[in-house]
Amino acid sequence: MQYYPAYLDLRGRPCVVIGGGEVAARKVASLLEAGAQVTVVSPTLAGALRKLVDSRGIVHHPRPYRRGDLAGAWLACAATGDETVHAAIAAEAAAARVFLNVADRPRFCGFIVPAVVTRRPLSVAVSTGGASPALAKRLAREIEATLGAEWGVAARVLGALRERLGGDDAAARGRIFADLADTPLLHAIRARDAARIDALLSEHVGTRTTLADLGIDLAAGADG
Numbered sequence: 001m002q003y004y005p006a007y008l009d010l011r012g013r014p015c016v017v018i019g020g021g022e023v024a025a026r027k028v029a030s031l032l033e034a035g036a037q038v039t040v041v042s043p044t045l046a047g048a049l050r051k052l053v054d055s056r057g058i059v060h061h062p063r064p065y066r067r068g069d070l071a072g073a074w075l076a077c078a079a080t081g082d083e084t085v086h087a088a089i090a091a092e093a094a095a096a097r098v099f100l101n102v103a104d105r106p107r108f109c110g111f112i113v114p115a116v117v118t119r120r121p122l123s124v125a126v127s128t129g130g131a132s133p134a135l136a137k138r139l140a141r142e143i144e145a146t147l148g149a150e151w152g153v154a155a156r157v158l159g160a161l162r163e164r165l166g167g168d169d170a171a172a173r174g175r176i177f178a179d180l181a182d183t184p185l186l187h188a189i190r191a192r193d194a195a196r197i198d199a200l201l202s203e204h205v206g207t208r209t210t211l212a213d214l215g216i217d218l219a220a221g222a223d224g
Helices: 022-033 047-056 083-096 133-146 149-164 170-181 185-190 194-205
Strands: 014-018 037-041 059-061 075-078 099-102 115-119 122-126
Touching: 014 022, 022 037, 022 047, 022 075, 037 047, 075 083, 083 099, 115 133, 115 149, 122 133, 122 149, 149 170, 149 185, 149 194, 170 194, 185 194
Parallel strands: 014 037, 014 075, 037 059, 075 099
Antiparallel strands: 115 122
């Protein structure tokens, strides 16, 4: 089976997590990070999930799943450990056209979650199509070991430049970004050489353009 890779904008979207263990806690944390509005359905909550519910204002229904819990949801995740419950959730999700992920159970899933390496705002997703999450995680670890923070900073720089040039000719803008991608920009960022970065930006944009103009603080680096 070939999945369609996509990044979802979950800001303000209602999402439901069914389950109260550590796996559910990780699902909730990633949904919150994406800006989703999260509801948790579970009789009990693991320590990490309890802290999230208490500190982030998450709606919690302290009971087992029952049909109707996905009403109005845009996306759902399930991690209950009960195959019968998972099958029931999958049936409701299919009927309600809600995207569903069931931990380690691809046959119930409307989408699967890849292993992700992040150098904000850059992220690299690795998936085996559900065949072997362990292999995807192994490859992600190898990528993580070689993907330096400079890639995230470069993404921030080019993203800010993209906004600055938003009204310009699309073809000309595309050439600028293609040219910059082939310059020593990454090397200059890795070396924290602000003068070299400013020179590269000005050379390829065609006007005086600096990190300061773009609101980029090179010393701030990038999140991992």
